[in-house]
Amino acid sequence: MSNKTVLVTGGAGYIGSHVVLALLKSGYIPIVLDDLSTGHEELIPSECEFIHGNAGDSILVSSTIRKYGIGSVMHFAGSIIVEESVDNPLKYYRNNTDVSRGLIQTCVDERIYQFIFSSTAAVYGNTETSPVSESDPLFPASPYGASKAMIERILCDVAACSPLRYISLRYFNVAGADPWHRTGQMTENATHLIKVACETALGKRSEITIFGDDYDTPDGTCIRDYIHVSDLASAHVSALEYLQSHNESLILNCGYGVGYSVKQVLDTLQSISDDTLNIRYGSRRPGDIAELVADSSRLRSLLNWEPQYNDLKQILSDAVEWEKLNIKPILRPRQNQPASVYKTLL
Ligand SMILES: NC(=O)c1ccc[n+]([C@@H]2O[C@H](COP(=O)([O-])OP(=O)(O)OC[C@H]3O[C@@H](n4cnc5c(N)ncnc54)[C@H](O)[C@@H]3O)[C@@H](O)[C@H]2O)c1
Numbered sequence: 592m593s594n595k596t597v598l599v600t601g602g603a604g605y606i607g608s609h610v611v612l613a614l615l616k617s618g619y620i621p622i623v624l625d626d627l628s629t630g631h632e633e634l635i636p637s638e639c640e641f642i643h644g645n646a647g648d649s650i651l652v653s654s655t656i657r658k659y660g661i662g663s664v665m666h667f668a669g670s671i672i673v674e675e676s677v678d679n680p681l682k683y684y685r686n687n688t689d690v691s692r693g694l695i696q697t698c699v700d701e702r703i704y705q706f707i708f709s710s711t712a713a714v715y716g717n718t719e720t721s722p723v724s725e726s727d728p729l730f731p732a733s734p735y736g737a738s739k740a741m742i743e744r745i746l747c748d749v750a751a752c753s754p755l756r757y758i759s760l761r762y763f764n765v766a767g768a769d770p771w772h773r774t775g776q777m778t779e780n781a782t783h784l785i786k787v788a789c790e791t792a793l794g795k796r797s798e799i800t801i802f803g804d805d806y807d808t809p810d811g812t813c814i815r816d817y818i819h820v821s822d823l824a825s826a827h828v829s830a831l832e833y834l835q836s837h838n839e840s841l842i843l844n845c846g847y848g849v850g851y852s853v854k855q856v857l858d859t860l861q862s863i864s865d866d867t868l869n870i871r872y873g874s875r876r877p878g879d880i881a882e883l884v885a886d887s888s889r890l891r892s893l894l895n896w897e898p899q900y901n902d903l904k905q906i907l908s909d910a911v912e913w914e915k916l917n918i919k920p921i922l923r924p925r926q927n928q929p930a931s932v933y934k935t936l937l
């Protein structure tokens with residue numbers, strides 16, 4: 592029988608907390624390790640163990656693996672803002688590349704050979720092709736994208752000389768929220784288009800700026816492939832099942848293969864809400880590229896992944912509903928746990 596205990600780094604974050612719910616639903620036992628630098632303890636389900644700490648802390652990770660009998664690792668922990676990475680590249684090479692290198696080393700030392708990595712479409716950079724497929728060349732346009740491409744390379748090299756097998760999931764633009772509102776995006780000072788747009792629609796921000804309308808796209812604004820976070824979560828469970836039954840590593844795009852421009856996203860949001868968005872036009876944002884759309888045929892065929900929420904209106908309405916609830920005091924505290932569950936494992 593396969594080991595069902597999974598270490599989830601970054602499980603208190605936006606995507607990780609959705610994957611924790613999907614793992615629980617499929618009978619896995621997620622153990623969350625998170626430093627809460629951008630995550631929120633309230634997003635971790637009460638039945639789930641939580642370790643407060645850094646994914647690059649090899650002593651902590653080793654002791655956690657041993658204590659809980661971990662069988663596989665899902666690695667979400669990292670820094671995620673493209674523009675910030677342009678201003679502060681060393682933060683990204685430390686918290687993404689260095690931390691992941693250390694975590695992979697610990698996994699090999701502790702004989703954890705199933706590793707799922709949160710990669711990104713940003714590894715492609717300024718691609719010539721659209722949709723972009725996994726075999727296309729990588730030209731990351733930001734330190735963020737480069738920091739993730741380096742981790743992919745480390746995984747490839749380590750898998751070539753050890754029993755470690757990995758799946759790098761290259762997420763395109765992740766958006767929406769759990770349709771049952773158990774978790775969602777709580778990022779403070781968020782920069783993501785759909786999060787910012789929902790906050791603007793609900794009056795939490797006075798306006799939204801479109802960063803550049805002079806790109807070489809039909810309406811001049813950037814095009815992205817928005818994937819519902821709950822569909823992305825189910826892809827992780829499928830990826831884990833794949834690793835448990837195949838002795839091979841994969842790199843898979845995670846998107847729907849459909850692109851929407853910034854203007855189309857904002858128009859769709861206005862069509863489903865009562866409010867008119869206060870939109871202003873600004874200059875291009877550093878590190879942005881014109882168009883990123885996934886060829887996700889490998890994900891669909893190899894993992895038998897069938898998205899359930901591939902509809903921009905559903906993504907936007909789930910994001911808006913979550914945003915209405917996303918006022919810290921009304922979030923449920925973790926039940927049956929002390930307010931702060933900082934485990935001492937050493
Ligand atoms: N959101 C997107 O659209 C998107 C797209 C592509 C890839 N990704 C990748 O997905 C992963 C999760 O992103 P997210 O949107 O959930 O972001 P998030 O900021 O909500 O989650 C990241 C989590 O990792 C934790 N963390 C950060 N550094 C840590 C460290 N060194 N040790 C332990 N915990 C740490 C944070 O506290 C947070 O809970 C990231 O690796 C990101 O690069 C996200």
Ligand SMILES: O=c1ccn([C@@H]2O[C@H](COP(=O)(O)OP(=O)(O)O[C@H]3O[C@H](CO)[C@@H](O)[C@H](O)[C@H]3O)[C@@H](O)[C@H]2O)c(=O)[nH]1
Binds near residue numbers: 784
């Ligand atoms: O207030 C805003 C916010 C964003 N945008 C534009 O909207 C598009 C999408 O931007 P955003 O939602 O910030 O996502 P990306 O910059 O595409 O990056 C996201 O998607 C990548 C994968 O494609 C991930 O790797 C990153 O972690 C994640 O931040 C871009 O053209 C932005 O210029 C605006 O015009 N106004």
